[in-house]
């Protein structure tokens with residue numbers, strides 16, 4: 001299996017060749033040359049597999065240059081009960097992603113039972129093990145530099161802690177995260193994890209990461225890499241749970257389902273799109289946004305108009321406060337018939353701060369056959385959804401999952417079973433849960449009192465020279 005760029009101007013590469021990199025050299029994102037197809041016979045056989053065996057069945061179609069025994073071992077190490085039992089006491093952690101049925105035909109797929117209580121662990125844990133494996137083989141080291149407003153940074157740190165050959169330099173806005181999120185990250189004492197609290201906002205931290213990444217000499221000398229959501233291995237790992245959720249919600253592979261997906265960077269739902277392109281019988285993919293509704297707008301109107309960080313609202317589902325969806329280009333590549341020249345033309349406008357409009361093009365006519373629906377959810381909607389689920393089913397969901405459920409119930413076609421992807425546990429967003437329910441969410445036992453643990457972090461002004469000096473001082477030459 002070879003990977004090509006969405007902008008059609010980069011040499012094809014193998015899975016391990018693109019594993020540690022980010023963008024393709026032409027500025028595009030990598031995708032498989034062709035989506036591997038899953039036969040009906042395979043679907044029937046996969047239905048019975050454990051999560052780890054299913055993950056191997058799916059990922060061996062993508063990671064074709066990792067020897068089978070090695071890939072199997074990496075996956076078996078990743079998707080174990082030991083890693084995914086941080087969630088609720090009443091979850092069946094042997095399933096890794098248990099399906100919770102609210103009523104016949106309406107389900108929640110639990111994806112937040114990993115170490116940081118958000119679905120990002122599902123892919124990031126695999127990435128940590130794949131990185132360690134690849135670096136070991138190449139006798140190489142990697143220094144991961146990232147900026148986070150919460151979930152991605154902690155998922156990356158918990159995936160990379162203690163890994164050979166890897167250091168993590170994670171920037172976060174000083175004093176802007178919740179006490180819980182701060183404690184999750186800053187209490188890590190592993191010597192390969194460096195938390196840097198920037199005196200500024202998330203965007204300032206993000207700009208510092210971009211500035212360092214654009215200094216190609218520094219980047220090469222200090223072997224700087226990233227783990228952001230455009231990483232192909234992350235997307236591929238997320239494909240697996242669409243299969244798992246489908247099998248858990250159906251009795252036969254003749255049935256179709258709908259998935260509803262709380263979306264920001266379009267990474268999670270992109271994996272659903274690819275699962276469907278592989279042959280998984282997904283009837284409808286329902287995209288849910290919060291008040292930052294740039295993706296909802298596209299699916300409703302055909303206009304994609306990124307808003308810029310100054311026009312991004314701070315909401316109570318903060319992990320979706322994104323107005324430029326970094327994985328969206330992958331879907332658009334398929335929408336325009338995999339025409340890299342067309343994607344290059346469209347994104348030359350987006351990269352210059354502009355928008356695009358497919359309304360009066362053949363792509364608007366092609367869109368319905370991909371069968372997406374979309375909608376948005378506001379603060380009041382999510383409070384109402386959290387309340388209703390608690391009152392009707394005794395189930396507590398987090399703010400992002402509530403957005404997905406609200407839009408999913410609104411948009412699904414009748415008779416299509418609905419699987420709502422749970423993207424985080426309510427314990428991560430205590431404040432809004434208290435606002436909705438007047439009570440605090442349950443917290444996994446391992447996380448009781450983490451706010452009281454000693455914290456280890458560096459406070460820094462938003463100064464690129466200082467960041468470079470810090471990295472240089474902590475990377476042995």
Ligand SMILES: *Cc1c(COP(=O)(O)O)cnc(C)c1O
Pocket residue numbers: 118119120151152229262263264265266267268269319320400423424
């Ligand atoms: C990252 C995240 C999302 C958005 O996922 P994308 O892949 O960026 O679309 C939604 N909810 C939570 C809790 C997240 O952490």
